[in-house]
Amino acid sequence: MSGPIPGPINPDPTSPGPIPADVLARYVSGDAPEGEAIRVEQTLSRDPWARRQLHDAALPVLESDRIDLAWFGVQAEIDLPRRGWFERLVVRLGLPADVARLMAATPTLRRAWYLSILGALVIGVAAASPDRTDGGSEVLFLTLVALIPIVGVALAYGPGVDPSHEVTVASAMSGLRLVLVRAAAVLGVSIGFGLLGALLIQRREGWMAVAWVLPSFGLSMVCLALTTFVRPKVAAWIVGLTWFVAATTIGNRAVDPLVLFRPWGQAALFVVGMGALALVVARRRTFDEAGTA
Amino acid sequence: MIGVGRPKPARGADGPASVRVQGLGKRFGTQPALTDVSFGAHGGVVALLGPNGAGKTTLLRCLATVLRPDNGEIYVDGLDQRRDDDRVAIRYRLGYLPQRFDAAGNATLFDVVDYLAIVKGHGVAPRRHAEVQKALHLVGLADRAHTKVRELSGGMKQRLGIAQALLGDPGLVILDEPATGLDPEQRLLLRDRLSRLGERSTVIVSTHLTEEAAAFSQTLHVLDAGRIVYSGTAGGLAACAAGRVWLTSTPVAASPLIRASWRTPDGRYRAVADHAPPGGVAATPTLEDGYLLLVGGRGGVGANPWERSA
Numbered sequence: 001m002s003g004p005i006p007g008p009i010n011p012d013p014t015s016p017g018p019i020p021a022d023v024l025a026r027y028v029s030g031d032a033p034e035g036e037a038i039r040v041e042q043t044l045s046r047d048p049w050a051r052r053q054l055h056d057a058a059l060p061v062l063e064s065d066r067i068d069l070a071w072f073g074v075q076a077e078i079d080l081p082r083r084g085w086f087e088r089l090v091v092r093l094g095l096p097a098d099v100a101r102l103m104a105a106t107p108t109l110r111r112a113w114y115l116s117i118l119g120a121l122v123i124g125v126a127a128a129s130p131d132r133t134d135g136g137s138e139v140l141f142l143t144l145v146a147l148i149p150i151v152g153v154a155l156a157y158g159p160g161v162d163p164s165h166e167v168t169v170a171s172a173m174s175g176l177r178l179v180l181v182r183a184a185a186v187l188g189v190s191i192g193f194g195l196l197g198a199l200l201i202q203r204r205e206g207w208m209a210v211a212w213v214l215p216s217f218g219l220s221m222v223c224l225a226l227t228t229f230v231r232p233k234v235a236a237w238i239v240g241l242t243w244f245v246a247a248t249t250i251g252n253r254a255v256d257p258l259v260l261f262r263p264w265g266q267a268a269l270f271v272v273g274m275g276a277l278a279l280v281v282a283r284r285r286t287f288d289e290a291g292t293a
Numbered sequence: 294m295i296g297v298g299r300p301k302p303a304r305g306a307d308g309p310a311s312v313r314v315q316g317l318g319k320r321f322g323t324q325p326a327l328t329d330v331s332f333g334a335h336g337g338v339v340a341l342l343g344p345n346g347a348g349k350t351t352l353l354r355c356l357a358t359v360l361r362p363d364n365g366e367i368y369v370d371g372l373d374q375r376r377d378d379d380r381v382a383i384r385y386r387l388g389y390l391p392q393r394f395d396a397a398g399n400a401t402l403f404d405v406v407d408y409l410a411i412v413k414g415h416g417v418a419p420r421r422h423a424e425v426q427k428a429l430h431l432v433g434l435a436d437r438a439h440t441k442v443r444e445l446s447g448g449m450k451q452r453l454g455i456a457q458a459l460l461g462d463p464g465l466v467i468l469d470e471p472a473t474g475l476d477p478e479q480r481l482l483l484r485d486r487l488s489r490l491g492e493r494s495t496v497i498v499s500t501h502l503t504e505e506a507a508a509f510s511q512t513l514h515v516l517d518a519g520r521i522v523y524s525g526t527a528g529g530l531a532a533c534a535a536g537r538v539w540l541t542s543t544p545v546a547a548s549p550l551i552r553a554s555w556r557t558p559d560g561r562y563r564a565v566a567d568h569a570p571p572g573g574v575a576a577t578p579t580l581e582d583g584y585l586l587l588v589g590g591r592g593g594v595g596a597n598p599w600e601r602s603a
Contacts, residue, residue: 072430073423080422081401081439097418098411105397105408163395164409167457170357170391171412172384178412285377290359 018043018050028054090185102178103185107161108152117148117190121197139251142261145194146216146247147240152186153220154227154236159290161232166290175287176280183224190216211261218273219243225276228283309336309495310370310386310464312356317365319351326351327362328519338491340510341499344588347516349499350392350469356497357389357467369465385414388463388494390471394454398443402434402453405442409457428456431486433479447474455483459490466496472505484509503580517588527580534582539564539573546570553589565589 019027019040026032027040043050083091083100086109090100103109121144155161157179162168169175194212219239226235251257259265317330327348332339341349354360356367358380369386372379396405406425415421429435432452437445445453451474458466468487472480487509490496500506506513507527515523515530523530537552545554545564554564564570565585 069420069423069427072426073419075435076403076422076426077419079403079426079438081403101404101408101411105400105404107397110397110399163397164405166354166359166391167389167394167409167454168412170359170384170387170389171409172381172414173412288380289361290354 018047019053024054099181102181106156106182106185107163108155108182108186109189117193121145121193121200139247139257139261141197142212142215142258143244143247143251145197146212146219147243148193149187149190149216149220150223150240150243151236152190153183154223154232154239156182156186157287158227158232169288169290174284176284179224179280179287183220187217187220211258211266214266214273215260215269218269218271218276221273221276221280225279225283228280228286307462308464309493311335311368312465312495312497313366313368314356315366315368317352317355317362317367319348319355319360319362325519327355330365330516330519330521332514332521332524334495334497334512336491336495337512338487338496338498338510340506340513341497341516342501342503342506342513342584343499343516344501347588348519349501349516351519352516353467353469353497353499354391356465357387357391358383359389359391383465386464388458388460388466390454390458390468392469394450396442396450396453398441400442401439402429402442402445402456403438405453406457406460410460413460415461424461428460431459432456433482448476448479451475452479455486459486462493464494466490466494468496468498470499470501472500472502480505503584507580515584515587522587523583530583530587531578531580532583534565534578534586536575537565537567537586538576538578538582539566539569540576541570541573543572545573553585 023032023036023040027037032040040050044054083097084104087097087100087104090103091097095103157165157175159165168178191213194216195210198210223235223239226239229235230238247260250260256262260269312334314333315331317327318325319327330348330352341352343349351360355362358374361375367374369383372383374380374383400408403425406428407422410421410425415424426435426438429438432455434449434452434456437449442450442453451471455468455471458468471487472483475483487496487498491511498506498510510527512525513523513527513530514521523533540557541562541564543562544556545551545562548566550566550568551570552565554562554566554570557563563576563582564573565582569575
């Protein structure tokens, strides 16, 4: 380039470098006008102090952050813990890994709950004597199996059951979405256990294997709706106890002990469940707040 | 298929979030927890200092969008916390450590932070995993990523809580008594981290320890009975007690005029009062003296904090 060599871009002798900080920032971000960028580059080409200024002020901050994060990414991928069996199962079923991680963090999906399920199933299967034909033993079995998801769903989210509840509430994810993801996980596991129990009692009526599913769904939704008013454990007690008393009382006194599990009974409980789900959606804001201290 | 998160709203500029609190009020039943609280912050570390029950945790929970205040306004980067969409946008810029942090005992540290990264909307692996590893590194727990939570000491659990609050370099970091359970070396590390963090984020920290507040904050607000009774620097707080701190060689008799008095390690007695007790000699005020002048002696009987809190 011909012509006289332009003077220092920053003639101020008190500045920390030959290039003013604002000019340097524009240059680094690519927003400097052409004339200004040319002057910066000419200064850089002849002044080692200016090159040092550029190096110290801009590039290390940008590059070191990126390099650090890349290194942390490498470390994380090398040392990534092996997913638990539940997560691996969910991923194998086709759900995203993120969803699997959310489901696996459901407080209810722990050894204590699994043992509770097994205990309830043992009682139910033992009570379902093959010699009884009045439906009474099936009522006990169906009542207990339907109870399992109610408890599981109620204890899947909320203060007192989720140790990181307060941090979760303050996060960007919708509380309702998280509740439904966890409820789906609990219901899925419950259905698996329930079907296992149903196969063990081996009745001629094939519908027995799934007669509890719709009532269980409906009552789980009622329990979830109730958690928008009271604490989860209280909701679980109210719904669980009411269901047990109602189902066994009807089972002992009604002409048809299995009326709640016949098609009309199942349909009615399913409709109740859908209504409860609508209430859950309407009151979804409660899942995004922690309530009183 | 159930998605993991909703689409992220457009973020504001990166860098420290600007926070403005105006006339905040909150009650629990008939008991006022916060009354007419107002302050602002933009970058740096702000400390909330106050005795137990002063309202620090309630204020932080309101700032963290966990509690809805009964009146007043909170703005973060111009976003109004009262609006649902703005609350979600604020949460994307937020890192929060509650007063009591815990996690599932059988989960590993990496699992816990990764789970919280998902609910906070920190994108998909492997970038999310990199953020998790970085957060654990910041608190010195990277080499324990595979350790189960139940094997951790109380101090390590606290550091785990701090790690999740630092995920993704949030513009607003809210920490409720972060030094609880930390040993002196870890407290120094925390001070260093907070100081660096304050260069890129707005950090609001609560503590009831005056020396801690002075060590890591540029600005501090003293809360007492739900109100801010002082806002300014640590030096300014100490200066509040100028001319009101006395040393005597004999015990100071309890009196409603004495805000606080105690025996010093060298056998003398120090008192904070408007007027000198008998035989009292003026002493240079400390930060603690200024704090006690503002919040001490509410019980009016020798300023015994256990009597005061009964």
